[in-house]
Amino acid sequence: MTITLSSLMSKYEPKKLADYTTFNLKTMTVIHGYPRGTFTRPLLLVGPAGSGKTQLAKLLAAEIIPGMTSYDIRFVDAAEDPSVKTIKSISQTVHTYARNSQNLRVVILDEAHDFTPQAMAALKGLMTKFPSVDKGVFFILTTNHLSGISNPVRDRCLVLDVPATTVDDVLPMACRVLDGEGIPYAIEDLRIALSKDSSGLATFRDMWGVIEDIITRRSMP
Ligand SMILES: Nc1ncnc2c1ncn2[C@@H]1O[C@H](COP(=O)(O)OP(=O)(O)OP(=O)(O)O)[C@@H](O)[C@H]1O
Ligand SMILES: [Mg+2]
Numbered sequence: 001m002t003i004t005l006s007s008l009m010s011k012y013e014p015k016k017l018a019d020y021t022t023f024n025l026k027t028m029t030v031i032h033g034y035p036r037g038t039f040t041r042p043l044l045l046v047g048p049a050g051s052g053k054t055q056l057a058k059l060l061a062a063e064i065i066p067g068m069t070s071y072d073i074r075f076v077d078a079a080e081d082p083s084v085k086t087i088k089s090i091s092q093t094v095h096t097y098a099r100n101s102q103n104l105r106v107v108i109l110d111e112a113h114d115f116t117p118q119a120m121a122a123l124k125g126l127m128t129k130f131p132s133v134d135k136g137v138f139f140i141l142t143t144n145h146l147s148g149i150s151n152p153v154r155d156r157c158l159v160l161d162v163p164a165t166t167v168d169d170v171l172p173m174a175c176r177v178l179d180g181e182g183i184p185y186a187i188e189d190l191r192i193a194l195s196k197d198s199s200g201l202a203t204f205r206d207m208w209g210v211i212e213d214i215i216t217r218r219s220m221p
Helices: 007-012 025-036 053-064 085-097 118-129 149-156 168-178 188-193 204-219
Strands: 043-046 073-077 105-110 137-143 158-161
Touching: 007 168, 007 204, 025 053, 025 085, 025 158, 043 053, 053 073, 053 105, 053 137, 073 085, 085 118, 118 149, 149 188, 168 188, 168 204
Parallel strands: 043 137, 043 158, 073 105, 105 137
Antiparallel strands: none
């Protein structure tokens, strides 16, 4: 059977917050603190492209509402829906519809720097009404550009850096995938393939690109 990248991604990508690994102690303390109730403010994840912000937001949302339904989590990509209408629609949802047994909803605002100034102002208003998880809404924002988030919105959030990942962060995952699929490799070649340049940085997105190259080469006659 042909192995496809999407099948590998759905097989190996972290499914639960417990599968999410990082060497950054602060990140671990904060993300595991939300399900425990230690942290309650809206969360703003800031980091470079491919560092895993969107994925972390989804894993955290799923952890905070066990047994959630599609009504419990609202995912918005501000790059696609940047206007104030988006925030008005979220506001209507959180005010109108009954909540689940946890009395909680999660609103993920991905690429939040793309909201228009009017949308950002409306978001500030909505966050003022729902300033913490115990008020019934958990906002998780992600951005590559902290300067694109208005000061009043930023001030209402706990700002967590999701640092750029390195070859050492992604190498174990690459090995897990290749070992799991019985695909042979030389660890030093894999390390070189994952290193874009001399900085030592490498994203999980790059890692999937390298894996795709390896499986494509293997399937060639
Ligand atoms: N800890 C991890 N383990 C395995 N795969 C990961 C991990 N973190 C991220 N990934 C994978 O890396 C890819 C990039 O992650 P993601 O889209 O969350 O990054 P991002 O920071 O939101 O990037 P962008 O700024 O471009 O939106 C995804 O395929 C994701 O599933
Ligand atoms: Mg993202």
